[in-house]
Amino acid sequence: MPAxxxxxxxxxxxxxxxxxxxxxGMPTEEEGYAFLMPLDxxxxxxxxxxxxxFVSFLAAVGGEQLVVRPAPSAWxxxxxxxxxxxxLGALWNRVGxxxxxxxxxLALHYDCLGGIHSPxxxxxxxxxxxxxxxxxALDTAEFMIAGIDPLAFYRAHSxxxxxxxxxxxxxxxxxDEYLTPGAEQTMPAGRGVPPHRAxxxxxxxxxxxxxxxxxxxxxxxxxxxxxxxxxxRPRRRARRDGDAQLLVRTTRTHSEGMK
Numbered sequence: 001m002p003a004x005x006x007x008x009x010x011x012x013x014x015x016x017x018x019x020x021x022x023x024x025g026m027p028t029e030e031e032g033y034a035f036l037m038p039l040d041x042x043x044x045x046x047x048x049x050x051x052x053x054f055v056s057f058l059a060a061v062g063g064e065q066l067v068v069r070p071a072p073s074a075w076x077x078x079x080x081x082x083x084x085x086x087x088l089g090a091l092w093n094r095v096g097x098x099x100x101x102x103x104x105x106l107a108l109h110y111d112c113l114g115g116i117h118s119p120x121x122x123x124x125x126x127x128x129x130x131x132x133x134x135x136x137a138l139d140t141a142e143f144m145i146a147g148i149d150p151l152a153f154y155r156a157h158s159x160x161x162x163x164x165x166x167x168x169x170x171x172x173x174x175x176d177e178y179l180t181p182g183a184e185q186t187m188p189a190g191r192g193v194p195p196h197r198a199x200x201x202x203x204x205x206x207x208x209x210x211x212x213x214x215x216x217x218x219x220x221x222x223x224x225x226x227x228x229x230x231x232x233r234p235r236r237r238a239r240r241d242g243d244a245q246l247l248v249r250t251t252r253t254h255s256e257g258m259k
Contacts, residue, residue: 002060009061016062019163021109022054023069038071039084044091051095059102065163066099067137068092070108070125071115075183080115082124088116089128096133107137107163112146113178119148126160135162140199141169146178151199164203 009017024047027033036047054066070088071080080088096106108125110116116125126136138161143150154161177183 002057006061017058018063019065019067019107020054020058020063021067021069022051024050025069025072038088038091039077039080041087041091044094047091048094048098051098055099055102055104058104063104065105065107065135065137066095067107067109067163068095069111069114071111073111073113073183074115074117074178075113075181077115078179079117080121085116085121085124086128089125089134092134093130096130100133105135105162106133107135109137109163109165110139110142110146112142112173113183117146117178119153122148122153123157126157131160136160137163137165139165139167141165141167144169145171145173147172147174154199154203158203161203164199166199 009015024036024038027035034046036050037043038047051066051068057063058066070092071077071085077084092106092108099106108129110122116122136157138150138154140150143153
């Protein structure tokens with residue numbers, strides 16, 4: 001299949017695949033519709049094994065990041081304590097180690113509906129994971145709905161951010177709606193524009209300052225834009241501009257928030 005998929009991408013004039021999103025708690029036909037629960041240590045071996053097809057596929061097609069949902073929905077688990085978050089960190093370190101062997105990165109996608117919700121919880125997760133194995137996927141809409149400033153968080157944790165998803169949203173969950181049963185269906189859709197331009201320019205500056213440290217330059221991807229250019233807005237098609245270091249993905253509306 002990877003060879004055929006690469007041919008399909010070539011016919012569609014798509015230069016490559018940046019990432020694939022995976023939620024181990026989402027039943028799939030390939031896994032017999034099993035619910036894999038990251039908070040259950042007895043299922044960790046099964047989750048590492050279930051990640052293998054995604055890692056292998058990304059490696060085969062030249063993809064760069066496996067982007068995963070690190071924790072179940074908060075309405076199912078309640079807000080997670082430090083011990084539970086460290087348990088999740090140990091799991092994702094294992095998946096990250098396997099991904100690294102295949103030449104693929106692992107990025108944990110912060111989810112405004114997840115049991116890891118507050119900035120303190122997210123920092124605990126980052127502390128519980130190995131920076132050499134596990135990065136962070138910064139999704140601007142998810143951060144803003146949860147009341148976290150994505151630009152401020154990036155400034156404080158840029159070394160851990162390996163994937164950025166730019167989505168427009170301005171609403172904030174001020175009433176803890178993320179704890180409502182079935183919150184995936186009740187959370188508001190977004191409107192407005194977060195500070196995308198400032199975030200892109202900040203990431204561009206980070207790329208320049210880290211170039212001497214041997215940070216791998218990302219190849220251009222169709223449908224994505226590498227950070228760079230003179231204060232330009234992110235675009236849907238990649239450009240070779242010489243200053244780029246970080247891949248960003250854009251969508252126009254916050255549809256991904258209703259998972």
